[in-house]
Amino acid sequence: MAMRLTEQAYLVLLALADQPRHGYGVVQEVRELSGGSVRLGAGTLYGVLDRLVAAGYAEASGEVVVDGRLRRYYRLTPDGHDALTAETARLRDLARRADRLLGGVARPAPGIA
């Protein structure tokens, strides 16, 4: 498996991290998580979701009817959680490197190389 995680896919995984959510809920959570900058369209959402399910990172978690409207829930699989953790670590490292490159005035670095 080991699919390549795009940022959208990553955000969807992240939205499912704390609790199962239905499609529309994922869209809202991603919007919040990204500080409002990433607004998932329907096409993006279901495409990403299908790929995540195919990769074994997410799975359907049941359907509930609330106020006459169907809610189809998705949850993270253990593999999905692993992928999310790994990708988060990668992101954290990258952000740290970038901060060092931008903030640091390129000091000679005698000890670390």
Add this chain to the structure above:
Amino acid sequence: MAMRLTEQAYLVLLALADQPRHGYGVVQEVRELSGGSVRLGAGTLYGVLDRLVAAGYAEASGEVVVDGRLRRYYRLTPDGHDALTAETARLRDLARRADRLLGGVARPAPGIA
């Protein structure tokens, strides 16, 4: 302008952050910056580079012949530096949120909300 930065485009910008580099040098720096996980192919590189130049984020910086081989250098523009800074901040925030979601067992958080 304000083009949408893909991860590849972001990494190229980041590779140009500390000093101008030629195409092949960018490929190598991106590989290092990403911990070896992102290997830019030729097609990706020049596509990204063209888009960055078109967006005003990078520009050609001169050509040098070393060992009979031409090196075409690119450098960051002020706009490119701004975009890089902004995108880095966005990434840092995202990584922080993700860490909180994954590591934190959802503590009530009395002070911060």
Add this chain to the structure above:
DNA sequence: CCCGATAGGTCGGCGCACGATATATATCGT
């Protein structure tokens, strides 16, 4: 009664990523 929000989903276009390919020189191993 219509509109916006909530909730599900499909479809087609567009743009980006990426490998394949081409060209050319220098180096290193055999």
Add this chain to the structure above:
DNA sequence: ACGATATATATCGTGCGCCGACCTATCGGG
């Protein structure tokens, strides 16, 4: 001497993901 690998540029075709447009349906408010 030769082929492989690394350096260095660039183009092209394809595949796939992103995203808006669109469709159906329910509920609440104006």
